[in-house]
Amino acid sequence: MVSPLAEMISRRRVSMDDKRARNGSVKHEKTCLVCGKNFETFYPNKTYCSYECSNKAHLDGMKAAKEAGRPTFTAQDRTCGVCGKTFKSHHYRRRYCSASCSKSAISAQHAEKKRQRTNKPVVLHEN
Ligand SMILES: [Zn+2]
Ligand SMILES: [Zn+2]
Numbered sequence: 001m002v003s004p005l006a007e008m009i010s011r012r013r014v015s016m017d018d019k020r021a022r023n024g025s026v027k028h029e030k031t032c033l034v035c036g037k038n039f040e041t042f043y044p045n046k047t048y049c050s051y052e053c054s055n056k057a058h059l060d061g062m063k064a065a066k067e068a069g070r071p072t073f074t075a076q077d078r079t080c081g082v083c084g085k086t087f088k089s090h091h092y093r094r095r096y097c098s099a100s101c102s103k104s105a106i107s108a109q110h111a112e113k114k115r116q117r118t119n120k121p122v123v124l125h126e127n
Contacts, residue, residue: 081105
């Protein structure tokens with residue numbers, strides 16, 4: 001004799017199979033990777049319950065990729081290219097101890113460029 005519960009389950013299973021056969025697609029039970037909610041989908045590759053969750057996952061992924069791609073840089077001691085002072089650099093491109101030093105470095109570069117442009121032949125031997 002079949003228990004009422006088992007009968008109910010088997011009947012339910014049949015009706016589910018029925019549905020499946022009718023619309024021709026298989027429903028997948030999935031757990032959303034973002035919010036952890038269980039959801040049903042016809043798409044086997046779907047991993048998020050909603051557009052919001054997939055969007056959030058996409059943004060998080062971009063953030064993670066950005067962080068992974070960033071060069072790891074720890075503060076290090078550098079010598080200023082202008083005044084020769086030692087300073088702690090927190091940026092991998094920083095080469096001068098202060099704004100005024102980087103400013104004077106830039107103007108020195110400009111002066112150098114200007115000098116190269118005019119490039120007057122230097123007379124070395126003037127007897
Ligand atoms: Zn979700
Ligand atoms: Zn300096």
